[in-house]
Structures are given as structure tokens and as C-alpha cells.
Amino acid sequence: MIELTVNGTKHRVDVVPEMPLLWVLRDELGITSPKYGCGVAQCGACTVQIDGMAVRSCQAHIGEIAGKSVVTLEGLEKRDEHPVVQAWLEHQVPQCGYCQTGQIMQAISLLNLVAKPTDKDINEVMSGNLCRCGTYPRIRAAIHAAVKKMAEK
Numbered sequence: 001m002i003e004l005t006v007n008g009t010k011h012r013v014d015v016v017p018e019m020p021l022l023w024v025l026r027d028e029l030g031i032t033s034p035k036y037g038c039g040v041a042q043c044g045a046c047t048v049q050i051d052g053m054a055v056r057s058c059q060a061h062i063g064e065i066a067g068k069s070v071v072t073l074e075g076l077e078k079r080d081e082h083p084v085v086q087a088w089l090e091h092q093v094p095q096c097g098y099c100q101t102g103q104i105m106q107a108i109s110l111l112n113l114v115a116k117p118t119d120k121d122i123n124e125v126m127s128g129n130l131c132r133c134g135t136y137p138r139i140r141a142a143i144h145a146a147v148k149k150m151a152e153k
Contacts, residue, residue: 002066006031007075017063021055022046024062025072033073033101037130044129047102048072054109073101076108083149084108087142095133103129107143116147 001012006029013028025031025048034057037045041056048057049071057070076082084107094100103126110117110125117125122140131139 002062004066005069007071015062017061019062020058021060021062021065022057025057031072031074035098044102044106045099047105049105049109052112054106073104083146087145087149091138091142091145093135093138093142095135099131103139
């Protein structure tokens, strides 16, 4: 049995240590916000936070993260009030929506590390999260708006 905390709840899963976290989240725990995109950590659709850092869950083996804390979009504290989520909606970032949970989790991780990111910072950190709809200008604008919202609180 492998133990981990997901969205504040402790879980024990009976899986092989090599199983990707993405499959544990989706198939064992029923958490569906992280999406399968490429399976090789190149698209970012499966991005979650492990101990506060953005990680591609398709390549994180469950055995390597035993005992750590995982947060998905479902586990964001006061999700609907979160400045990044609010900015995402206000800037109408999602089109098809498939990549958006990974984009949001990556953006939150960025803002946890860099309080006032420049366009260059945003482009660099967000470059690993692909959006087939091409909403990159809205993503960048939403991140800047989230910075302002966070400063107001």
C-alpha cells in the first residue's frame, strides 16, 4: 500500500510503485481534472502540484511521491474565489477547456514562486503547457490580472 495526501485527504492505494500519479488520481481516486494529453510530460494537461510545485502527473510515479501532498484543481482552497480562477473566467481564457486545469495549476505554481512575473517569466514557465486553441495572450493577461487580485487581498 502506498500512502499519499490528495486535496487534503489521506489515501492508501494498492498499486505498483511505477504507476503514474495521473492514473492513480483518475482511475483509483476518481479525480478527473488532470487530463491525459501526451503521456510524456510535454503538453501540461496533467499538471498538478506536489508539495506546492507544478508537476506533470503522467510522469510522476506514485512510488516516488509516497507521503507527499498532491493538489489538483478540485483541491484548491476556495477554488471559485481563487484569484487565478477568477482571472481565468474574467479574461475568458478557456475555449475547449481541455488544457485549462493544467494551465491554472501551472500559473498558481508560478505565482507562488514569482509574485510579479514579467511577460518573459510567464512565457518561460507556461511554455510547457500547450493550448491547441491558442489562448496564450489571454493566459498571460489572466496571470497579470491574478497578480493584481492577489495584491488586493
